[in-house]
Amino acid sequence: MSHALSRRISDVLALDPAASAIQFQGQWFTWGQVGAIAARIAALVTERGGAQTRVGIMLRNQPVHVAALLGVLAGGGTVVVINPARGDERTREDLLGLDLPVVVGLPDDLARLHVLKPTTTLVTVSDLAAPPDVVPATEPRPDPGRPGVAVWMLTSGTTGPPKRVDLTYDMLARSVIGHDPESCASPTELRRGVAIVNSPLVHVGGVFRVLLCLAEARPFVLLPKFDLDMWADAVREHRPRAVSLVPAALRMVLHSDLTREDLASIKVVTSGTAPLSAEDADAFTEKFGIPVLTSYAATEFGGGVASWTLADHQQHWHAKRGSVGRANPGAQLRVVDADGTPLPAGQVGLLEVIPAQLGAGADWMRTTDLARIDDDGFVWIVGRADQAIIRGGFKVMPDDVRAALERHPAVLGAAVVGRPDERLGETPVAMVELRDGAGTDAAELTEFLSGRLARYEVPSAIAIVPSIPRTPSGKPDLGAVRGHFAALQNHGG
Numbered sequence: 001m002s003h004a005l006s007r008r009i010s011d012v013l014a015l016d017p018a019a020s021a022i023q024f025q026g027q028w029f030t031w032g033q034v035g036a037i038a039a040r041i042a043a044l045v046t047e048r049g050g051a052q053t054r055v056g057i058m059l060r061n062q063p064v065h066v067a068a069l070l071g072v073l074a075g076g077g078t079v080v081v082i083n084p085a086r087g088d089e090r091t092r093e094d095l096l097g098l099d100l101p102v103v104v105g106l107p108d109d110l111a112r113l114h115v116l117k118p119t120t121t122l123v124t125v126s127d128l129a130a131p132p133d134v135v136p137a138t139e140p141r142p143d144p145g146r147p148g149v150a151v152w153m154l155t156s157g158t159t160g161p162p163k164r165v166d167l168t169y170d171m172l173a174r175s176v177i178g179h180d181p182e183s184c185a186s187p188t189e190l191r192r193g194v195a196i197v198n199s200p201l202v203h204v205g206g207v208f209r210v211l212l213c214l215a216e217a218r219p220f221v222l223l224p225k226f227d228l229d230m231w232a233d234a235v236r237e238h239r240p241r242a243v244s245l246v247p248a249a250l251r252m253v254l255h256s257d258l259t260r261e262d263l264a265s266i267k268v269v270t271s272g273t274a275p276l277s278a279e280d281a282d283a284f285t286e287k288f289g290i291p292v293l294t295s296y297a298a299t300e301f302g303g304g305v306a307s308w309t310l311a312d313h314q315q316h317w318h319a320k321r322g323s324v325g326r327a328n329p330g331a332q333l334r335v336v337d338a339d340g341t342p343l344p345a346g347q348v349g350l351l352e353v354i355p356a357q358l359g360a361g362a363d364w365m366r367t368t369d370l371a372r373i374d375d376d377g378f379v380w381i382v383g384r385a386d387q388a389i390i391r392g393g394f395k396v397m398p399d400d401v402r403a404a405l406e407r408h409p410a411v412l413g414a415a416v417v418g419r420p421d422e423r424l425g426e427t428p429v430a431m432v433e434l435r436d437g438a439g440t441d442a443a444e445l446t447e448f449l450s451g452r453l454a455r456y457e458v459p460s461a462i463a464i465v466p467s468i469p470r471t472p473s474g475k476p477d478l479g480a481v482r483g484h485f486a487a488l489q490n491h492g493g
Contacts, residue, residue, distance in 0.1 A: 002076060004181035005150065005173040005211075009074045011186035012217045013038060019190055022063045023221045023234075031190075033128040034067045040132055041071025041104070041123070048101045048121060051076035052145030054152070056098060058084045058091070058105035059201040061224045064125045066210055068104050069201065073169075079151045081164070083202040083472065084109045101143040104132075153204050155299045167204070171302035171357040175208060176215040179330060179356065187217035194238040195220040198231055198249070200472040204299045205273060209244065226474070228252050232262060239265035246474035247276040250292070251412060254284050255435050263288050268310055272297050274475045275381065277403050278322040291317075296324040296381060298367065301355040305331040306379045316378070323378040330356025334364070335373055345375045348382055370397075387478075389418035389428050394456040396428050401459060404452045405430060408445060410438035415468050415476035416459065419485050427460040429485045431476075433468045440464070461485065 002010075017032030045053050055072045057079055059065050072079045080100060084091055092113045095103060103110070104123040118139035123132050146152060151167040173181035195213050197220050199205035213220045221234045226249045235243065243266055245253065250271050253263075269284070272295040281292040291314075295307035308317075308325035327333045334342050335349040343349045351371035352364045368386040373379050383397035390396075398416035405414035412435045418426040432445065442462040449458045469480035 003169040003173065004177060004184070005169050006074050006076055008173075008177060008181075008186055009038075009070050009214055012214050013070070013074075015187070015217060016190055019219075021219050022066060023194070023219070024063050025224070029063050029128050034063065034070065037064060037067035037125065037128055037132065038071035038074055041068050042075030042077075044102055044121065044123065044134065045072055045075030045077035048140065049143050049145070052147050052149070053077045053102065053143050054080050054098075054100050054145055055102040055104060056080040056082045056095060056100040058082045058103070058109045060084065060106065060109075061197075061201055061206070061222055062106075062127075063222060064127050065104075065201060066222065067128060068123075068125060069207070069210070070214065073150055078146045078149045081152060081154045081202055081207075083154055085202070085472065088112050101137065101140065151207060153207065153299055154202060165300045167207075167299075167302045170359060171355075172208075172211060174357045174359065175303035176211045189217070191216055191218040193218060193240065196223070196231065196234050196238070196240060196243055197221065198223040198226045199244070199246070200225065203273075203471075203473040204297075204302070205244075205246070205473060208303060226252075228256055228258075232256075232258055235263060235266065241265060241267045242270065244270045244272075246273045247271055247280070248274070248413060248470065248474040250276065250284060251280060254280060254287060255412060258288075260288050263290065266290050268293055270295060270307070272304065272307075273473050275399055275403070277406060279407060282321070294324050296379060300365065301353065302357045303355065304328055305353045305355050306333060316376075320374075320376070320378045323380050325379065326377045327379070328356060332364075333373060333379060335371055336366075340366075346372055348372045350385060351379075351381070387418075389426055391421075391427050391456050392424040394454075396457050398428065401428055401430060401449075401453065401457055404449055404457075405432060405445065407452070408440065408448050410434050410440040411445075412438075413468055413476070415478060415481045417478050417482050417485070419460070419482070419489065421460070428457065429461040429463070430459040431463050431465055431468055431481050431484060433465060461488070463488070 013031055013035035019031055020028040021031040021034050022029045055077050057068050069079055102121045107124050119137050119141050121137045122135040125132050148168045149166045150169040150172050152164045153167050155163050178184045195218050197209045223230050269290055269292045276294050284292050293308040295304045297304035306325050306327050332354040334352050336342050336352055337349050351367045351369045354362050368384050369381050370383045370385050371381050383399045387398050388395050401416040402414045405411050413433045415431045416428050419429045421427045445462050469477040471477050
């Protein structure tokens with residue numbers, strides 16, 4: 001028997017094949033066009049072993065990749081996320097190590113890699129107007145698969161090389177269909193409103209947004225990446241009531257020339273994946289008149305576990321500003337010490353969660369985030385335990401330094417990491433990206449921080465760069481930031 005998520009995808013794709021489904025670069029594609037590619041991919045899953053067959057997709061934000069992803073899930077297989085933007089050499093090593101029975105990608109992506117093994121079926125997709133070009137494996141063999149797993153998802157890789165985590169069919173179905181997906185009937189007609197998907201498909205946020213649109217039978221605009229002008233045009237054309245922006249994108253909108261009239265349709269903005277300062281949230285609301293609802297989620301959870309509701313925001317924001325909200329319905333959160341002993345309200349410790357997406361009987365999952373939860377259940381994320389910088393015996397939390405830097409009027413964004421130091425063990429260093437037209441230097445920023453941070457928290461080096469390197473999810477790529485400062489250190493900087 002097929003899973004509720006697979007059935008929902010198939011049901012929605014068949015609702016009205018002639019209707020518009022995905023707008024991409026100004027062109028609309030129909031549900032029928034998406035469904036035709038999805039059906040061919042689903043058939044390949046069946047041909048190569050059926051349910052749980054692993055299918056690697058070199059995902060880019062293009063409609064044909066949405067169709068391929070939906071096809072694997074409709075066929076009961078496991079989508080293995082491959083990020084072609086990580087570079088040819090690393091992508092080639094990744095694919096060779098995975099030894100997948102099926103790999104799907106654009107012609108240029110596949111041609112550059114030369115990774116076809118005799119055990120791999122190669123599927124070249126170009127666009128929704130052309131059928132996939134399939135080169136069957138010459139020595140096919142059964143695939144061990146990943147039972148119950150819908151998407152073998154890459155994490156964002158902010159602190160090191162990305163790893164893969166299992167997003168099960170049950171987790172995703174509970175996230176986008178409902179707490180009891182088997183009892184939820186499929187939509188009988190398409191929704192009228194148009195959503196905007198600007199998160200990358202190689203990140204859980206992009207997959208979640210696409211599946212949520214499918215579950216709701218809602219057409220959507222797919223952006224190749226977040227681009228301020230393209231996003232603003234989509235907002236003006238389709239007038240959505242709610243949008244989702246990662247903090248980096250939200251700050252781009254905040255510091256743009258967009259006006260309240262441009263965003264007049266939007267009643268609420270949701271923001272997650274990375275810390276957003278209360279100051280930026282308040283500035284956005286002041287400029288556009290739109291409340292910003294922050295949330296807390298992780299790839300491993302298959303969705304969010306805490307968030308602000310509009311009602312909570314209206315009642316509690318001024319007293320609880322900076323919080324990521326309260327536990328989502330069905331989720332449980334607690335703060336514990338290093339030994340796992342629960343701590344009283346208000347004390348800082350390691351955050352543990354039981355996501356609602358895991359269902360009844362799930363165990364506590366320990367995060368690497370330091371948090372506190374007050375008597376009313378509001379959660380504050382105060383840093384990451386695995387990113388603490390110990391400078392001569394003093395603990396420095398990178399998020400505290402980052403937030404202080406981002407209060408400077410010239411700073412658009414900042415990233416803070418630790419750099420080895422022979423005398424102190426390590427010191428904080430910061431990479432800073434400035435707003436368009438703004439000017440400052442490291443000395444001015446250091447002086448600015450001296451009145452806001454303890455002396456040991458002030459970075460020993462500040463690098464002002466045109467743009468901070470980021471992961472596909474929009475978070476600063478801390479590995480690349482460390483590499484930048486290591487290179488400077490090697491050259492005496």
